[in-house]
């Protein structure tokens with residue numbers, strides 16, 4: 001199902017400075033991600049997967065090129081404008097869950113909602129719903145340290161969907177989990193995509209994880225090597 | 235757009251040991267700061283309460299204190315004839331001619347000698363100090379070798395309790411009572427009959443004259459008359475001003491000493507807070523990166539860490555004040571360098587001192603937390619997320 005592109009990447013360049021030397025990471029990258037897509041990014045270590053994901057998620061800035069999401073070129077947004085944009089449009093899932101250790105599962109899921117104008121009661125309703133979707137209703141008062149890795153990642157998924165974002169980005173979401181928990185998480189991501197139509201971009205090393213996605217792209221040395229999914233620039 | 239306060243508070247609570255130690259350092263500084271202010275306030279209160287605004291103290295010009303002053307009988311007669319002075323029910327002018335000398339007494343606990351003020355006065359002098367009440371025994375009888383001792387003297391000096399005897403001026407004096415002067419400087423004095431004391435000390439002149447004004451507003455006119463009269467070499471001050479000036483040097487000294495100590499200590503405490511806050515930022519780098527990724531602005535992160543540092547300061551301030559408040563139950567005595575006599579006073583806490591101490595604590599927190607908070611707010615998101 002090829003809907004309208006939600007992410008449009010054109011001639012994207014990104015390099016890092018290391019000890020006075022310029023290390024090119026992404027080299028003239030161009031491709032689209034359609035709405036409702038579930039994309040798995042694979043590739044060897046250091047190929048630039050995380051870098052690409054960070055650019056799409058708006059936590060890093062490209063050197064040059066266009067990066068339009070839902071029509072908006074986010075590489076032109078200001079620092080605080082970008083922060084507001086992330087709050088409204090991106091849901092994050094990290095390899096190491098990245099929950100606030102001093103907040104309960106409920107409070108962690110609620111966190112992104114504090115950036116919206118939502119009242120206390122509405123927030124509560126939505127958090128409860130999100131926790132129900134990840135089957136953690138009975139754990140809402142628990143702290144991250146009281147939860148297993150798989151459960152923590154489920155809290156993180158609830159946090160990622162709580163604002164109903166345009167795009168969910170996940171950097172090796174199963175990288176720190178055992179097979180059973182990883183299967184759980186992948187099942188949930190799949191349901192988010194299938195049943196709720198969420199657009200998901202996932203970076204993974206795990207072949208089994210990649211198979212659950214609709215499309216797999218391979219990145220090597222900053223270039224897409226999977227010719228089939230390479231989109232020729234106009 | 236703000237990260238909830240509970241997040242900040244819980245983070246402080248999560249690092250109990252560091253928080254406690256840092257707050258304890260600040261508490262110590264606030265304790266010193268507050269007790270110095272309380273000491274100054276207590277001293278001021280003691281000496282200001284000693285004087286009444288419608289009493290006027292007349293001493294020899296530039297004598298400074300009553301002990302160093304002398305007014306002979308001829309001059310006293312001129313002073314007494316001033317029209318601004320009130321008349322008593324008996325038709326006599328309300329003037330108390332007093333004699334003040336210093337004697338050395340031994341402390342009960344340490345045997346250390348210390349100077350104590352003896353004040354000789356008559357009925358009028360007692361009537362002018364209504365705050366002085368006999369608490370044990372009775373008042374001295376006029377024309378006798380009886381004396382009464384102030385509250386701070388009776389307990390602390392050998393021979394100054396009721397029924398005991400003191401030897402000075404080549405005579406034995408019986409202590410027949412103790413009095414409470416309501417926290418004023420008189421609590422640190424011994425009182426006796428003025429004529430008896432002048433004889434004993436072979437003093438031909440009075441030390442000071444205390445006048446009661448008929449109308450307190452006419453003080454300036456009285457002062458003008460007394461100080462411009464060619465027969466007189468005296469100066470007149472309102473009693474309240476006279477005693478406030480007596481405390482100035484000591485109060486200033488305590489103030490400067492206390493402030494210096496507080497500033498030096500506070501540098502240490504502020505650096506402590508800074509180290510703690512830097513550690514807090516470092517240990518939560520990934521958390522900061524996550525918050526930023528979720529859409530919290532860098533200004534929000536700045537606020538989080540500033541609030542955390544302020545909270546740390548507040549905790550230190552409250553603990554410091556808590557312990558400082560117990561100092562109110564303590565009375566200390568020291569030598570007042572202006573009168574060279576022992577003066578007892580207590581630490582006095584008031585809302586202004588509470589406010590100043592808390593403000594001081596918050597300042598330490600803010601100063602210590604500022605740079606770490608700026609660092610936290612400027613972290614690169616991607617780098618922060620890579621942190622362990």
Ligand SMILES: Nc1ncnc2c1ncn2[C@@H]1O[C@H](COP(=O)(O)OP(=O)(O)OP(=O)(O)O)[C@@H](O)[C@H]1O
Nearest residue numbers: 016017018023025044045046047048049050051052
């Ligand atoms: N902040 C940075 N400073 C310098 N170099 C960086 C920085 N971030 C990434 N790089 C470099 O950019 C290249 C791509 O990094 P990236 O993290 O995107 O790789 P990756 O494909 O996600 O690898 P992995 O599978 O190991 O996570 C690597 O060579 C890395 O060393």
Ligand SMILES: [Mg+2]
Nearest residue numbers: 049050051171
């Ligand atoms: Mg990576």
